[in-house]
Amino acid sequence: MKVVIIFNHPYEGSYCNAILKSTLLGLQIANHQVDVIHLDKENFNPVMRSEDLRAFINKNPIDEKVIEFGDRLKDAEHLIFIFPIWWELMPALMKGFIDKVIFPGVAYDYVNASNTKMKPLWDKVKGITVITTMNTPSILYNWIFGNAIQKALLRGTFWKLGYKNRKWISLNRVKMVSPEKRKKWLTNIESNFSKLK
Template identity: 70%
Template sequence: MNILIVFNHPYEGSYCNSLLNAVQKGLQLASHTTDLIHLDREQFNPVMSAQDLRAFRDRKPVDCQVINYQERLQNADHLIFIFPIWWELMPALMKGFIDKVIFPGLAYDYSNASNTRMKPLLKNIKGVTVITTMNTPGFIYRWFFGNAIQRALIRGTFWKLGYKNRKWISFNRVKMVSQEKREEWLQKLEKQFSRL
């Protein structure tokens, strides 16, 4: 399988980077082909400009990075997104990727001009996995903050795009758990992706 990983964390020493390494090791063990979009290293511009909005309306992207990313989406069998949850949401680069790259005419179209029902176009993509870190306990994130990532991405964007195989893996209270626990999570994640 061809796996496209979209990664967003600016700090090389972050736990998200450790998760990325574990995922890549697991995928390598399973002999999958991987393609990494590292939004921070590639200095992706998440801002939707007036020119970008016109391109969105006209279904003809003008940003060279967006065009490149869209070509890579067309070659993927599975998508993996890895990012931290900051202030209950994804960082700006990841949100900008969703806004600017999940484009009408490439990722979806509308069934007809009179409604907003989406028709998925990226039929090659068989599944999406979202992997996040946060310091908030999971039950507080769900019950007090409304489970924003679940609602926005898993039951929002990726459900609208027609992906039935959607999964969210969340590592919570990352700063509070022991190093031993973090290592255990990494080993389990590597094993999980070696079976994908």
């Protein structure tokens, strides 16, 4: 299976980087073909410019990185997004990826002339896994802050595109839990991806 990981964390010593390593180990055990789009190392500009929006109308992206990422994603069978949650949201590079790469003519097209129903162009994708870290307790994130990742990404973007198999692994209170718990999370992630089919 071809798996594409979209990763965003600028600090090499971060727990997200440890998650990436465990994910890769699990996928290697399962003999999957893996491509990592490391947004912090790919010279990707997340800013949507006026010329990008003009291109949006024509379904013809002009950003070379968007075109490259689209090519790398077109044969993907599973997508994995790994990023931290900062101030209840994803970092700018990940948001820019969603804004600029989930683009008509790249990630999806419209089914009808009224541009209301979408169909995915990454039509080999069987599943999407989102893995996030944060220091906020899950009860606060869900009930006080409104769970923006679930609403915007899993039930918003990926649901609208028609992907049914969507999974979110939310690791909460990362700085507060014991080192043993953090190690257990990493072991579980490696184990889960070693069984990915």
